Amino acid sequence: MTETKLTGLTxxxxxxxxxxxxxxxxxxxxEGKIDFDKLKQVLGDYVDDDKERYNFTWNGKGKALRLAQTPSSATLRPCVEESKNWDTTDNLYIEGDNLEVLKLLQKSYYGxxxxxxxDPPYNTGNDFVYKDNFSDTIGNYEKITGQIDNDGKSIFSNPETSGRFHTDWLNMMYPRLRLARNLLSEDGIIFISIDDNEVANLRKICDEVFGFQNFAGEIIxxxxxxxxxxxxxxxxxHENLLLYAKNVNHLILKGEEKDFSNYSNPDNDPNGDWCTGDPSAKSGGKSTYFExxxxxxxxPDYPPNGRYWAFSKETLQTYIQSGKISFKKNYSENERGFIFKRYKKDSSSMTNPVNSLFAIENNYMNQNATTELSRLFDVPYFSYPKPSLFIYNLIKFSTNKKDIILDFFSGSATTAHAxxxxxxxxxxxxxxxxIQLPEPILADSNIHKAGYKNICEIGKERIRRAGEKIKTETGKDDLDIGFKVFKLDSSNIRKWQPDTENLKMSLSDFVDNYVEGRTEQDVVYEIILKMGLELTVPVEEYDFNSKKVYSAGFxxxxxCVDDDITEDVSKGMIELHQKLQPEVWKVVFKDNGFATDSVKTNVRENLKTAGLAEESFTTI
Structure with missing residues (x-):
């Protein structure tokens, strides 16, 4: 059986x-390289060689693109003590630089x-952009969250006098949007709040990332x-909200429910509820103008002056037979002698289109969001929060009951609340x-004095309080108001992050695979993430001859990351597989965890005989 080595890279x-x-x-x-001249020939008319063609670029765009494509060896460490309902919840709260986290989610949540x-930084000059370090994003993340430096600088203002006012913001947004697009389903949609400082540039980069044809609209x-x-x-x-679809041909938005209160069925029509409709049309010809x-x-009845019937003579007979046209026995001189029915069942949708101006009502203003937070906490903590009602409606318009919703600038976690x-x-x-960067809060602020050291602490507490409040008000005891907390960090596996300056020491460290201070649970969830399973899959522990085996996703x-692994472990795995009968089956062992090389070979062959695919035997 072929052995697969897990590299630890996204x-x-x-x-x-x-x-x-x-x-x-x-x-x-x-010879492994692309011949661009030949590619141009193959693509023919789809290649634009004009040097003055339409193009949107800026200083650093190339680096930003490479940054989005650069694999990451980082991981997400579970934090059970800060979570709520860890064993039962399907929700995630992830602390870390969203660029790095988006990379880590690519395999598990692709599509x-x-x-x-x-709701990204609006680039007003007083807010910030993430200062991405193109060579070491994890090191950069640790610096800006105060984990290394003691200067307290977690965010960087972007004044117009910097000379790179728009450039810095574009370099921050571009790679994140490219990674975000990968996570969207084919019928998925992204909503981006923005104001007039960067709305024009945002349209341009979204046109490039998502395709201008997938621009779905704008909400005010x-x-x-x-x-x-x-x-x-x-x-x-006002401010703007841009809508882009992954594929606009697959997108279906559902606005407010249509009002069918004027529909009824007084004549017991077998076609169900109906209301009176207009049988005439603005345009037509001889075939649609008749008595x-x-x-x-x-x-006799004729169409109104200057109009035509909305059907032909042939269709008229079909409508009469089906009951769609019903003749009156008694009616006044000025009335039409028949009823043209519009059936509720024939409505193309039970909802109206989403109105681009639905959010111009006062209950969508910032002050309502501030009031909402004040009711959950003692004092308001955010200057420009969004009302949960606003995001609630966006979710209602665009999702079904089992969908996944992502917010990678989550702030006070309004989206989770909604x-x-x-x-x-x-x-x-x-x-x-x-997903939220744990930006430290200024020590002299009321927020910090209330006990909250960073924005993530506020977001998590809001979810706890809002969840309990909703559960109490609605009486929904089975509502999932929990969340699993994960925190961005460097890999737990030593050989996935060797010290290139002291390679000899790094090689000796391979005897113990784990980074000091990391737990077995840290390692298990890193493997789950790198193998492409969702972070909320159930994880159960089994004991086979005193060796622990973790089963993820039933x-x-x-x-198994134990030491001195024997064949008993493979026998236990086979019995468990026969009991659970999962659709897919993969196993991961610690490479130096086997008692001997012959045991490793026997374990591999035992699993192969039991049906494990060759590429599904992996070591770290």
């Missing part, structure tokens, strides 16, 4: 793209997220009602993934 997006290109155009590769909502949200003056006699009271004779009175509220009201089981993945 998928190499560039290599995967090249492999896809090689499958489509194998003839453009020479699985139905909706993304983000009223932010305030008080008057103000920018100095030129203008009062800005309709009432069989009870003999009186997911729980909607689930409580419609019986849904939507799952959320919140036997889909079995992990």
């Amino acid at each position: 998928p190499d997006i560039a290599e995967e793209n090249i492999a896809a290109l090689k499958t489509l155009f194998p003839d453009v590769f020479e 699985k997220v139905k909706m993304i909502y983000i 949200r009223k932010t305030k009602s008080m008057t103000g003056d920018s100095g030129i006699g203008f009062n800005l009271q 309709i004779i009432n069989p009870y009175t003999g009186k 997911v729980m509220q909607l689930n409580a009201e419609d019986g849904g089981n939507r799952k959320y993934i919140m 036997g889909a993945l079995m992990i």
Whole structure:
């Protein structure tokens, strides 16, 4: 059996793209390299060689693209003590630089997220952009969260005087959006809140990342009602929300439910409830201009002046037979002699289209969000929060009851609040993934004095309080108001992060695979993540001859990172596999954990005989 070595790296997006290109155009590769002249010939009219063609670029775009494609060896460490309902919840709260976290989620959540909502920095000059370090994102993450430096700088302002005002913001957003797109399902959608500082640039990079044809629309949200003056006699009271689909041809939004109160069935029509409709149309011809004779009175009806019937003579007979046209026995001189029915069952949708101005009502303003947070906490903690009602409606418009919702600028976790509220009201089981950089809070602020050291602490506490409040108000005892906390960190496995400056020491460290201070649970969840399982899959422990085996996803993945592994472990795994009968089966062992090399060979052959695929035997 072939043995697979787990490298600890996230998928190499560039290599995967090249492999896809090689499958489509194998003839453009020479000795492993792409012959771009030949590729241009193959693509023909789809190549634009004009040097003055339309193009959106900026300083650092190339580096930002490479950053999105650079594999990561980082991991997400479980933090059970800060979680809620760890064993039963399907929700995730992840602390860390969202760029690195998005890379780590690529394998486990590729194409699985139905909706993304983000409220990124607006680049007003007073907020910040992430200063991505193109060579060491984990080291950079530790610095900006205060884990290494003691200067307290977790965020970087981006004043217009910097000379790179728009550039820094674009370099921050571009790689994150590219990674986010990979996570969207084919019918998925991303909502991005933004104001007029960067809305034009955001449209341009989204057109590139998602495709201009997948621009689904723009929603206007009223932010305030008080008057103000920018100095030129203008009062800005709104911000924008951009909508982009993964594939607009697969996107279906559901607005407010249609009002069918005027539908009824007074004549017991077997087609169900109906209301009176207009049988005429603005345009037509000889085939749709004719008299309709009432069989009870003999009186004719014609279309109104300048109009035509909305059906032909042939269709008229079909409508009469089906009951869609019903003749009256008694009616006044000015009335039409028949009823043209519009059936409720024939409505193309039970909902109206989403109105781009639905959020201009006062209850979507910032002050309502501030009030909402004040009711959960003693004092308001965020200057510009979004009302949960706003995101609640976005989720309602775009998701079904079992979908995954992602927010990778989660702030005070408004999106998680909205997911729980909607689930409580419609019986849904939507799952959320919140990602937030643990930005330290200024020591002299009221927030810090209240006991919250970083934004993540506020977000997690909001979810706890909002969940209990919703559960109490709705009486939904089975509502998932929990969340699993994971924190970004360097790999738990030594050989996945060797010290290149002291390679001899690194090689000797391989005897003990784990980084000092890391737990077996840390390692197990890193393996789950790197093997492509969702972080919320059930994990159970089994004991086979005093050796611990972890079963993830009801036997889909079995992990043993013990020492002195014997054949008894493989026998136990086989029995467990026969009992659980998962659709897929993978096993992972610690490479130096086997008692002898011959035991390793026997374990591998035992599992192969039991049906384990060759590529599914993996060591770390």
